[in-house]
Amino acid sequence: MTGLTIHRDASLKTSRRHVRMVTAAALIVSAVAAGSVQAQDFDADATINIGSLYEPQNLDNTAGAGQGINEAFNSNVYEALFQLTDAGTVVPALAKDYKVSEDGLTYTFTLQQGVKFHSGDPLTSKDVKFSIERVTAADSKSSRKNSLKPIAGIETPDEATVVVKLASRSISLPYNLSYVWIVNDKATNLTASEDGTGPYQLEDWRRGSSLALTRFDGYWGRKPTNGDVVFQYFTEATALNNALLTGSVDIITSVQSPDSLAQFKGNKDFTVAEGKSTTKLLLAYNDRVAPFDNVKVRKALARAVDDARLLKAVWGDSGTPIGSMVPPTDPWYVDLTKSDAYDPASAKALLAEAGYPNGFTFTIDTPNYDPHPIAAQFLQTELAKVGVKVNINVITANEWYTKVYKAHDFQATLQEHVNHRDIVFYGNPDFYWGYNNSKVVDLIKQSEASATTDEQTARLKEANTIIAEDAASNWLYLYPQIVVSAKSVTGYPLNGLNSQFFVAGIKKDD
Amino acid sequence: MTDTRLIATSPEGRTRRSLTFTIGAVVVGLHLVIGLLTLFWAPYDPTAMSGGRLEAPSFAHLAGTDRLGRDLFTLIMIGSRIALIVGTGAVIIGAALGVTIGLLAAFASKTLDDVLAAGLDILIAFPTLLLAMLIVASSDGASLWTAVVAIGIANSAIVARLTRILAKRVLRMDYITAARISGTSWIRVVTIHILPNIWPTLLVNLALQFGLAVIAEASLSYLGLGAPPPNASWGRLLQEAQGTVYTAPFGAIAPGIALVSLVIGINLLADGLRDIGDPTRRRRR
Numbered sequence: 075m076t077g078l079t080i081h082r083d084a085s086l087k088t089s090r091r092h093v094r095m096v097t098a099a100a101l102i103v104s105a106v107a108a109g110s111v112q113a114q115d116f117d118a119d120a121t122i123n124i125g126s127l128y129e130p131q132n133l134d135n136t137a138g139a140g141q142g143i144n145e146a147f148n149s150n151v152y153e154a155l156f157q158l159t160d161a162g163t164v165v166p167a168l169a170k171d172y173k174v175s176e177d178g179l180t181y182t183f184t185l186q187q188g189v190k191f192h193s194g195d196p197l198t199s200k201d202v203k204f205s206i207e208r209v210t211a212a213d214s215k216s217s218r219k220n221s222l223k224p225i226a227g228i229e230t231p232d233e234a235t236v237v238v239k240l241a242s243r244s245i246s247l248p249y250n251l252s253y254v255w256i257v258n259d260k261a262t263n264l265t266a267s268e269d270g271t272g273p274y275q276l277e278d279w280r281r282g283s284s285l286a287l288t289r290f291d292g293y294w295g296r297k298p299t300n301g302d303v304v305f306q307y308f309t310e311a312t313a314l315n316n317a318l319l320t321g322s323v324d325i326i327t328s329v330q331s332p333d334s335l336a337q338f339k340g341n342k343d344f345t346v347a348e349g350k351s352t353t354k355l356l357l358a359y360n361d362r363v364a365p366f367d368n369v370k371v372r373k374a375l376a377r378a379v380d381d382a383r384l385l386k387a388v389w390g391d392s393g394t395p396i397g398s399m400v401p402p403t404d405p406w407y408v409d410l411t412k413s414d415a416y417d418p419a420s421a422k423a424l425l426a427e428a429g430y431p432n433g434f435t436f437t438i439d440t441p442n443y444d445p446h447p448i449a450a451q452f453l454q455t456e457l458a459k460v461g462v463k464v465n466i467n468v469i470t471a472n473e474w475y476t477k478v479y480k481a482h483d484f485q486a487t488l489q490e491h492v493n494h495r496d497i498v499f500y501g502n503p504d505f506y507w508g509y510n511n512s513k514v515v516d517l518i519k520q521s522e523a524s525a526t527t528d529e530q531t532a533r534l535k536e537a538n539t540i541i542a543e544d545a546a547s548n549w550l551y552l553y554p555q556i557v558v559s560a561k562s563v564t565g566y567p568l569n570g571l572n573s574q575f576f577v578a579g580i581k582k583d584d
Numbered sequence: 585m586t587d588t589r590l591i592a593t594s595p596e597g598r599t600r601r602s603l604t605f606t607i608g609a610v611v612v613g614l615h616l617v618i619g620l621l622t623l624f625w626a627p628y629d630p631t632a633m634s635g636g637r638l639e640a641p642s643f644a645h646l647a648g649t650d651r652l653g654r655d656l657f658t659l660i661m662i663g664s665r666i667a668l669i670v671g672t673g674a675v676i677i678g679a680a681l682g683v684t685i686g687l688l689a690a691f692a693s694k695t696l697d698d699v700l701a702a703g704l705d706i707l708i709a710f711p712t713l714l715l716a717m718l719i720v721a722s723s724d725g726a727s728l729w730t731a732v733v734a735i736g737i738a739n740s741a742i743v744a745r746l747t748r749i750l751a752k753r754v755l756r757m758d759y760i761t762a763a764r765i766s767g768t769s770w771i772r773v774v775t776i777h778i779l780p781n782i783w784p785t786l787l788v789n790l791a792l793q794f795g796l797a798v799i800a801e802a803s804l805s806y807l808g809l810g811a812p813p814p815n816a817s818w819g820r821l822l823q824e825a826q827g828t829v830y831t832a833p834f835g836a837i838a839p840g841i842a843l844v845s846l847v848i849g850i851n852l853l854a855d856g857l858r859d860i861g862d863p864t865r866r867r868r869r
Contacts, residue, residue, distance in 0.1 A: 312826055336831045387637055387651045442808030444827055447820075451813045452652055455631045468726055468808045 119301035120582035122563065125314045125323035127330060128573070129307035132265040133279065135255060136208055138215040139265075141492060141573040144253070145327060146285050146305050148574040152255035152270035155183055155202065155236075156248045160567035160576065162350075162403055162494070164249050168197065168256055168271065178243040178525060183236045189294045191258040192268070192275040199230035204259035206238070206251075217493075220502065221250045224522070243523040245530050249495070253572065273298045273578045283307060287577070298578040299565065311444070318344070324563045324582065327575050329556040330444070332390045338558045349568030350403045351555035352494045354396060355445065357438070357453060357548035359486045362508035365436075366486065370428035372545035376414035377421035378460040384452050385551040388445045392554035398542040399497045401552050403569075405527070406497070406534035410542040421460045433461025439478055439487040442468045446488045449550065453488075479506045490553070494571045497534060500541050509546040513537075605856020611849030619665035628655040630662055631814055638832040647838040650824060656835060659816035660842045666817050667798045667846055670732050674797035675790050677736025678743050683786070685740065686747025687774060690755060701748065707741035712796065713803050720809045728811040735800045739793045746789050750782035784861035791854035795847045802843055818843045 128142035135143050149157055155169035166172070169183040189197035206228055209216045224244040229237040240247070261269035268276045273295065274287035285305040289298050306323055308314040311331040317323045319337065329335065338344040357375075359366035366372060385393045394402070397410030425433060440450040447468065454464040469477065478484045501518025503510035514537045521533035541547075557568055562583040567576050627646075628634045635649040642648070647656035689700040707715070712735070719734035720726050754760060760777055768776075804810035805819030813820065818839040825835035 310826075312829065331827045333828045333831050383633075387653070390637070440813075444824075447808065447813055448651060448824060451631070452633075454814060455633060455652070458631070466813045468812045470808075 115584060116299060116581035117584045118299065121302040121304060122300050122325070122577060122580050122582060123323040124303060124305050124325050124327060124575070124577070125308060125317050126305055126327045126575075127308055127311065127314060128327075129282070130285070133268055133276070134265045135253070136211075136214040136216045137265050142307075144573045145570075145575045146287070147255070147268070147270070147272075148253065148572075149272060149576050150274050150287060150303070150578065151268050151272045151276060152257065153272050154252050154254050154256060156252040158249065158252040158494070158571055158574065160349075160569045160571060160574070162569070162571055164252055167252075168202075169251075172248070178245075179240045181238045181240070181247060183238070185234045185236065186294060187234070189271050190292045191261075191271055192290055192292075193258060193261070194292070195258050195260060195269075197256065197271055198233045199236045201259045202236045202256055203228045203230050205256045206254055208257065209254050216253075218250065218253060221246070221498065222254070243525065245522060245524050245527065246495075274303060277302070296578070299581045300577070303577045303580070318558060318560070321560070325557065325559040325566055325580075327557060328570055329554075329558055332388070332392060334558065335390075335392065335556065343561055345559050345561055345564075347557050347559075347568050348392075349555040349557060349570065350401075351394075351553050351569075352401050352403060352496075352571060353490055353492045353553040353555070354399065354401065355449060355488070355490050355550040355553065356399075357449075357486060357488055357550060358507045359547060360482060360484050360506075360508055361510065361546065362482070363485060365428070365430060365434055368428050369544055370424050371430065372548070373414050374421040374424035374428065374460065375457065375462070376545040376548050377417045377424065378462070379453060379456045379548065379550070380416045381550050382416070384449060387452060388448060389551075389554060392556065394552040394554070396549050396552045398538055398549055399491070399500065399547070400534075400538050403571075404495055404497070405531050406538055408535050408538055408542075410539065413539075413542045414545050418460055425460060425462070430461075433463065435463040435465065436485045437465040437467050439467050439469050439474065439484045441474050441488065442470055446490075449488055482506055482508060492573055497538060497541070500537070500546055507547060509541070509544075511540065511544060511546075514540050514544075602856035602859040604852045605860060608849050608852030608854070608856050611845055612853055615664045615846050615849065616668060618661050619668045622658075622662045622665050626658045626661055628658045630654065630658050630816055638828060638835065640832075641834055641838075648832065648834045650821075650835055651828065656821070656838055659821055660818070660839055662816040663818040663821060663839060663842060664846070666728065666811060666815055667801065667843070670728070670735065670801040670811075671794040671797045671850075673729075673732035674735040674739055674800075675794045677733060678739030678793055678797075679786075679790055681737065681740035682743025683747050685744040687751055687778070689744070689748040690751035691770065697748075701745075704741050704745045704748070707738075708745060710738075712738040712800055716800055716804055717807070717809055720804065726804075726809045726812060728815060731801050731804050731810045734804075735797045738800070739797060743786070743789065743793065747782065747786065750785055751778050754778050754781045784857075788854050788858045788861065791850055791857060795850040795854070798843070798847055798850070 126142065126145060128140065128145055130139045130143035130146065132139045133143060153167050155167060156164050157167040158164055168186055168189060170186045171184045173182045185197060185199065185202065191197065206225065208214065209219060210222050210225060224240045224242050225238060226241040227239045229239070231237060256271060257264060258269040273290055273293045275290045277288040278286040284307060287303045289301050306317065308317065311334065314326055315331065315334040315337060318326055335346065338346050359372060361367060381395050385395060395411050397413050400407050425431065438450050438453065440446045450466045454466060457464050474487070474489070478487045498518055499505045500509050501515050503515065517533045517537040521530045521537070524530035524533060555569060557566060559566060563580060565579040565581045567574070631654065633653040634655055635645050635653045637649070637651055637653055639645055639649040645655050645657060647660060650656055685700065689697050692700065715738045716731070716734035719737060720730050723730045754777065760773065763773055763777060801810055801817065802819030802822070805817035806823045810819055811817045821839040822836055825839070829836045
C-alpha cells in the first residue's frame with residue numbers, strides 16, 4: 075500500500091515537472107523572440123548577488139576547497155576541456171573537437187583558437203597538460219582524482235593539440251575532464267588567486283563573507299549577460315532566506331530549508347523553481363565491521379526505516395524517495411525503491427536470522443547541522459521498534475572528515491552525498507564505507523572500459539541493482555533541488571549538477 | 585536550617601521577606617517539580633512520533649509537535665530536568681573549584697596570589713561559552729557531562745575571584761588576627777570565621793551562576809555541543825525549530841519561554857536572597 079502511494083506520488087511529480095519544463099521551454103522561446111524585436115530588456119552591466127551556504131576553504135579545487143569552489147568557479151572563472159551542462163550532458167568547451175582511436179586508448183583534443191587567460195597569456199596545449207597533471211598529482215586532494223587513473227601519458231605535439239594516452243579504456247573521460255580546470259601553467263598561488271580562461275575573473279575574495287567576480291573582457295566565448303557576480307556566504311539557512319527577502323541577494327543557489335519554500339511560494343516578488351537533484355541522504359554503515367559486514371543486518375535495517383515518513387518530516391511535500399545511490403537523472407537509474415521497502419516485521423525476522431534476535435547497539439556519527447540530527451533521532455526511534463539501540467554522537471564537519479572519511483573510525487554515519495554519477499564510489503573498497511563486493515568492483519571497472527555508452531549503462535545498472543540488494547548503505551531520500559530568486563532575475567541554472575552554478579546567462583531586469 | 589540562616593530576623597523581630605524571592609522560588613519550584621515528575625511520568629513517550637508533522641498547539645499536544653511528530657510539551661518538560669541537572673552540576677563544580685582556588689589565593693603568599701589572580705582574570709576575560717566549547721571539543725565527544733564539567737569550570741573562575749576578594753576582606757579583620765595569633769589552625773579559621781561570613785554573598789553569586797549555566801547549556805546544545813539527542817535540551821529544541829520558525833513559530837517560542845522563565849526565576853531568587861541578606865538594600869527600597 076505504501077509502495078503504491080509512493081509510486082503514484084512519484085509519477086504525478088514527474089508529470090508536473092514535465093509540464094513545468096515544457097512551459098519553461100515555451101517561455102524561453104518567447105523570450106528569445108521578444109528579444110529580437112525589442113532592444114535589451116535587461117541590464118547588461120547588472121551586479122548579480124548570489125546567496126550560498128557553501129563558502130570555499132580556498133580557491134583551488136585540488137587543495138580540498140570544498141564544493142563551494144565548484145559552485146563559484148566552474149565555467150565561471152575556470153573552464154575545462156568539456157562542460158557538464160545543467161541538463162547533464164557533456165559538451166565540448168575549451169576542446170573544440172576531439173577524436174578517439176579505434177582501441178579507445180588515444181584521445182586527441184583540438185583546442186579552441188584565440189583563448190586567453192585572465193593574465194593575458196594565451197592558452198596552449200602545455201597549459202592543458204599542466205592542468206590535468208595537477209589533478210592527478212600525488213599531493214592533489216581532488217575528490218575524483220581516482221577516476222583519472224587510466225591516464226598513462228599526455229603529449230603536446232603542437233600548441234593547439236593535446237593527446238591523452240590511456241592505459242585502459244575510459245568511456246567517461248570527457249565527463250571526468252569536465253571538472254579538470256584548465257589553469258595557466260605559469261600561475262602561482264592558486265589557493266588564493268586564479269588564472270583561468272572563463273568569462274569572469276576574480277575581483278575580490280573576503281574570507282567568511284563574499285567572493286566577487288567581474289566580467290572578463292577578453293573572453294573568447296559569448297559575452298555574459300551581466301557585469302559582476304557576487305557570491306555572498308551565509309552559515310545558516312534562515313539568515314540566507316532573510317537576505318533574499320530583504321533584497322540583499324538576488325538568488326539562493328540551493329534552498330536547504332522547507333520553511334523558506336513556505337515563505338517564497340505564493341509571493342509574487344519571488345520565483346521558486348524546482349530542478350533535478352543529485353543530493354542523497356545516506357545512513358552509511360562501516361561495512362567492514364560487525365554487525366554491518368552481514369548483509370542480512372543491513373537489509374533488516376533498511377526495512378526497519380520508513381524513509382517516506384522521514385522525508386515528509388524533513389521536507390514536507392518535497393523530495394523523492396530512492397532505493398539506491400543512483401538518482402533518476404543518472405543514465406543507469408533503476409527504480410529500486412521496492413528493494414528492502416519498509417517492513418518492520420520482516421526486518422525483525424532477518425535480524426533473528428542474522429543472529430541478533432534481541433537486536434544490538436550501535437553509534438551513528440551525526441554531523442551537527444540540519445538535517446542530520448533530526449534524521450538520527452528518527453532512525454533511533456524507528457530502529458528501537460525492531461530492538462536495535464542507536465546512540466547518537468554529534469560531530470562537526472571537520473571531525474567527520476578526519477574520523478569517518480579519513481580514519482574509517484566509525485560504525486555508521488549520516489551524510490549527504492551531492493555528486494552526480496557517484497555510484498562509482500561503491501567500486502572502491504577503500505572508500506570510507508568499505509563496501510567490498512568483487513562483482514560490483516568488477517562491473518564498475520568494466521563499465522569504465524566499455525566501448526559504447528549502452529554497454530556502460532547496462533553494466534552500471536547491474537551494479538546498481540546489486541548494491542541495492544546488498545543494502546550496501548541505507549539510502550534515505552533524494553533532496554529536492556530548489557532555487558529561489560527575485561522575480562527580476564532570470565537565466566540561472568536549476569539543477570546545479572555537481573554543485574556547479576553557471577552565472578554567465580543570468581539576466582537582471584533593467 | 586535554611587530558615588535560620590537565609591531569612592534572618594530584623595532588629596524589630598519581624599521576618600524579612602522578599603516578593604522577588606517568593607516569585608523566583610515559585611517559578612524555580614515549578615520547574616523542579618516538572619523536572620522531577622518526568623522521571624516517573626510524561627504526557628507522551630519523548631521519542632514516540634505521536635502526532636503529525638508540526639501540529640499547532642491543541643489539547644492533545646499542549647505545545648504542538650515537532651517535525652517528527654513528537655510531543656513538544658513532553659520534550660520541554662524533560663528539558664526542565666536537563667536544565668536543572670546542568671545548572672546544579674555546574675554550580676557544584678564551580679563552587680567546589682572556585683571556593684578552593686579563591687581561598688588558596690587569599691591565604692597564599694603575595695607572588696602566588698598575584699599569579700592566581702592574573703590566571704583568574706584571564707579565564708574570566710575568556711567568554712564562558714567559548715571556554716566551554718574548547719573543553720567539549722577537546723574531550724571525546726559531547727555529552728551532558730562534558731557540558732556540565734565545561735560550564736562548571738568556566739563558572740569556577742568567577743566564583744574563585746569573588747571568594748578571594750571576600751576572604752581577603754575578612755582576613756584583614758582584627759578578630760582573625762587575634763584568632764591566628766592565639767594559634768587557631770587555618771582550617772578552623774576558614775570554617776568558623778571566613779566561610780560563614782562570605783557565605784551569603786557567595787550564595788547569591790552561585791544562584792546567578794546557576795542561571796548562566798542554564799543559558800550556557802542551551803547555547804552549547806544549540807551549537808550541537810551539548811547533551812546529544814535524544815536528550816531534549818531546550819537549546820537543541822530551539823535549534824531544531826529554527827528551520828521552521830516561520831511556518832511553525834510555536835516550536836521555537838515554547839522552549840524559549842521555558843528557558844527564559846527558568847533563568848528569570850533564578851535571577852529573581854538570587855535578587856531576593858540578596859535583599860534578605862542585606863538589610864541596607866532592603867531599607868532603601
